[in-house]
Amino acid sequence: MQESKAMKGAMRRRGWAVLSAVALLCAGVGAMLPAQAWAQSDAVKELAAPPPIQLPLKPSPEFAKFPRYVGTLGKRQIVLRLGAKTDDPAGVHGEYQYTDTGEVILIAGDRDGDTLEVEESNDGTHITGNWVGKFAADGSVSGDRMNVDDSDPQPFDLKPLAAGQAVPAASAGAGAALAPHASSATAPAPAASGAHAVGGVSNLQTGE
The missing domain is CATH 2.40.160 (Porin)
Structure with missing residues (x-):
């Protein structure tokens, strides 16, 4: 019985460790996504932006x-x-x-x-x-x-x-x-x- 309880306790600890690791991983991915989205947004804006106008203006x-x-x-x-x-x-x-x-x-x-x-x-x-x-x-x-x-x-x-x-x-x-x-x-x-x-x-x- 004592061995069975010890095994169950070890399994619970491993389970919490796994859940904690998964939670940390998810949090890390979540933290990275806004940064990636921001970078992609900037890239899209840069591509969509019109080319800078050269001065002085020339006849078009x-x-x-x-x-x-x-x-x-x-x-x-x-x-x-x-x-x-x-x-x-x-x-x-x-x-x-x-x-x-x-x-x-x-x-x-x-x-x-x-x-x-x-x-x-x-x-x-x-x-x-x-x-x-x-x-x-x-x-x-x-x-x-x-x-x-x-x-x-x-x-x-x-x-x-x-x-x-x-x-x-x-x-x-x-x-x-x-x-x-x-x-x-x-x-x-x-x-x-x-x-x-x-x-x-x-x-x-x-x-x-």
Whole structure:
């Protein structure tokens, strides 16, 4: 009897030891899973994240086929390329480029009938200005470009360029900095509505 009790006691101790080991193992696996899940989540986010935007911005081939408008923003000549978004025809996006320096600025927003309301970004992330304008019957568009707080309005006056038409020089040598795709074909910009992120990204922040 004493041997039987001793054997049963030894078996119980071994049983608790096994259960304890299993519990510790489970706890360890449980502790590892969140870390693994976090690592996988970070990896997925990294793969899903868009590539970093290279500054200064360069003319996008995506906008090369868009209708072109040429004229002035303030006292400087620009060429605007503006067209409907491929994934959402209700919105418009594009870019404008200063002919004196070649600086490119992204632009996106909406066109509702003859009213144009868009935002601009000089880095593809932060909103740097707002445009509000009206299209005329001849396709030209004019209005004001303002800072994000609606201060310092600057008038813009742009006229559509015909297919194959060269960008007129504002002064001697002006326009030399324009990208080669500036001579792309043009067509009337489609009417659209609905605001959209600048350049197709959704992480815009209002610039100070």
